[in-house]
Ligand code: IPE
């Protein structure tokens with residue numbers, strides 16, 4: 001059940017720093033191909049970018065970072081790539097978990113864990129258990145995650161909890177969504193040049209500011225994140241209402 005009201009949009013309008021950033025880390029394969037390297041090499045380097053970006057989010061005071069690491073549809077990739085990605089989870093947890101825990105990062109994993117191997121499941125469970133009480137950045141990894149899966153599982157979970165059809169409101173359903181531990185994302189970033197959501201957080205992105213960049217994920221760095229945050233601060237968030245008049249507007 002949710003720790004936060006799921007329909008909450010976190011950062012107030014005009015806030016310079018998004019409270020929750022959600023990223024589709026795309027472009028690893030093309031980055032590797034440009035270097036005549038296998039796709040899995042791109043994923044490996046992409047994992048180093050992840051560590052850099054976690055640090056920088058903490059530095060910038062971002063409270064929640066959600067990373068799309070493996071979609072419900074990514075099983076369609078060649079077996080070698082899928083097993084390479086699964087192996088990277090094991091490598092990543094053994095290499096980086098202790099350091100992240102020391103920095104106070106709290107790790108959560110969202111997605112259908114029933115379909116992944118016991119080893120990968122155990123690695124994610126370990127990461128969650130060892131960091132559960134940490135007070136710092138909440139890092140959510142979307143793994144075998146799909147936005148449609150999330151909505152369907154939330155309905156199932158709500159019905160299992162005994163809710164009747166009339167009781168399934170937006171707020172109630174939100175409490176059963178996989179991201180109920182976090183406020184809705186304020187800023188969505190997709191690297192890699194594609195302009196689509198690819199079944200990421202369909203429910204939660206309702207009022208996120210969307211930002212697409214051609215930068216391939218392994219090239220994404222602190223300066224790119226700073227640029228995205230600057231662009232976010234320029235956006236006028238209205239949440240369906242009207243722009244609230246500021247004193248400078250009134251003077252104009
Ligand atoms: C995103 O990079 C990472 C995952 C889906 C795991 P891609 O592997 O999709 O890279 P491109 O889009 O083929 O370049």
Ligand code: IPE
Nearest residue numbers: 024025026068069070071198
């Ligand atoms: C989205 O990227 C999934 C992740 C980054 C994990 P894809 O590369 O799978 O998306 P499509 O196929 O271009 O839509």
Ligand code: MG
Nearest residue numbers: 026027028192
């Ligand atoms: Mg891709």
